[in-house]
Amino acid sequence: MAKVKGAIVVDTEACKGCEVCIPVCPEDVIGMTSTVNRKGYHYAYMNNPEACTGCTNCAIVCPDRAISVYRVKVSA
């Protein structure tokens, strides 16, 4: 049975560190960096990339659309 694997790309300069993406991720993929971007915001990143399924929940809720989502089908 085919599985999906996903990945997100965060536009680190667009992210304002609001963290609204974190609770909507069903797989606990997202964390916030300890570094800051040029505006001084901590930004989102894949802390747990293996678990990402590309469900797009994080992206659809991101007010700044800082997240792009990628997904592939992989054979089981």
Add this chain to the structure above:
Amino acid sequence: MSELKLMKGNEALAEAAIRAGVDAYFGYPITPQSEVIEYLMTERPEERTGMVVLQAESEIAAINMVYGAASTGKKVMTSSSSPGISLKLEGISYLAGAELPSVIVNVVRGGPGLGTIQPSQADYFQSVKGGGHGDYKLYVLAPSSVQEMADFVEDAFNIAFKYRAPVLILSDGLIGQMMEKVNLKDQQERLTDEEVIKQNGDWATTGKTKNRERNIITSLDLQSEKMEARVRRLMKKYEQMEQEDMRYEEFQTEDADYLFVAYGSSARIAQKAVQLARAKGIKAGLLRPITLFPYPKKVLFDLADQVKGILSVELNAGQMVEDVRLSVEHKVPVEHFGRTGGIIHTPEEVLEALEQKIIK
């Protein structure tokens, strides 16, 4: 070709608007100009030309409807009277700031406050010196006959689209209500949507097509440098208006010793006062500004070399007289005369004022 009719000023304005191919009229009832929207509603111009006519919920809503249609490049107008124009002033400032071609008609009644329903000319300051907030001016046309009420609609729109600016037709209750002969022009077709886009597509919000950037209509510029550039752009327009589109009329000024300056209904009365004066051996003349902005400053300045005194005749407590004084630069005495409260001064009163205040 044209059509000759006997009409009320307000009705002539409305009929002229239909014939000028106006796309939309938004208004609200207020005496003494309700006939404009009543006439339009009765005529059903939607069936004649497709013109939209809507009675808005307030003068504020009406001017914002004008702003909306004007932002898409359509030919749109509204009318009201003094207190209603006060309500519209925010919208008028926005129209000026956003550079939107549009026409506003004020059929002036007595003020301040709710005032009276009879005529006055007490909105000169409001019309010419701003009224709304910020650095802007309105091109102001002052009709003094039912014929001009009709003719100035097309003139106003020509100026509005030439400069991308709001234009005010400053009438009064006397001109709005009186009946005179008027020659109405033939029906001019309304522009099609494609023609509107062709004419105004570089700035109007008609829907962003692939071949262009998006158009934004706004009067907001949070960056000061941009705001200053905007204001400078507006001021250049007004300078150009002064150079190219100032209008006035003179009556028996060639050999005048004394001058009346008057517009609108006061001009009709002052014209009679000139005739009465001449009959008494007083060489009086009349300068009638047709545009109140731009004002015939230079014409007055030059006339001041010739005459011994000037009387500004206005149905108010003294408003245009300040511009007369400014134009004349102390060369000759300038006084004001005018009845207020909705009372119309008579030609005899006007002549008496000239005799008592100027000739002495």
Add this chain to the structure above:
Amino acid sequence: MNALDIIKPENQVFCKSKLMTDTTLSYCPGCGHGTAHNLAMEVIDEMGISEDTIGVAPVGCSVLAYDFMNIDITQAAHGRAPAVATAIARTWPEKYVFTYQGDGDLAAIGTAETIHACNRGENIVIIFVNNGIYGMTGGQMAPTTLEGMRSSTSPYGREIKSMGSPLKMTELVANLPGVHYVTRQSVHTHKHARKAKKAIKKAFENTRLKKGLSFVEIVSNCNSGWKMTPLESNIWMEEHMFPYFPLGDIKVNGILK
């Protein structure tokens, strides 16, 4: 398979709407406006109507909506957007016209314009972002501020006796015959955002079918005005705003639910 294998253009399943410009949004971190803007632009793009859509921006935090939405937009005076939209819709009957307004714009100064555009049943979409506060001007009380809620002009909490109750504009306009579709949504979770997008799409479909006015309220957070973090504000919104402003369809196809 690692992330680099997955992140390829052909595998992309979600990105910012191409109808949003590249300009960084000026909204505070976590503000619902950003999500609402994006959903509206996604709908307009997917329906293929961007060339025939004209937006009317308000005064408020989203006054700069025209910097972010890549469509023709007219910025209206405070509260007047429904009047502006009325004129555009009437002089261009084939266009899609929408207003995008906050609670001060729509429910305070613009109350008359809102009610009368709704009463006339103008063929427009009104998107009403309700966060119970005046954000742009620094967090003052709004007509929709809840009882007891603090703001800079209700520093001890909104008092019904002197300040009136929070106004439910959405329920008010639903009673007007000219209004075809009234719904209240939010955008703070993926589930809510997806539902909100469907609602916005329904609204623009109604315009296409010339059904009358569609009114989409989006209850949103204002973490700056409410003085919370974005996540705290979304929880607070669920616990306090939703009970008073319940989500869901209020009027569909002209019939009250």
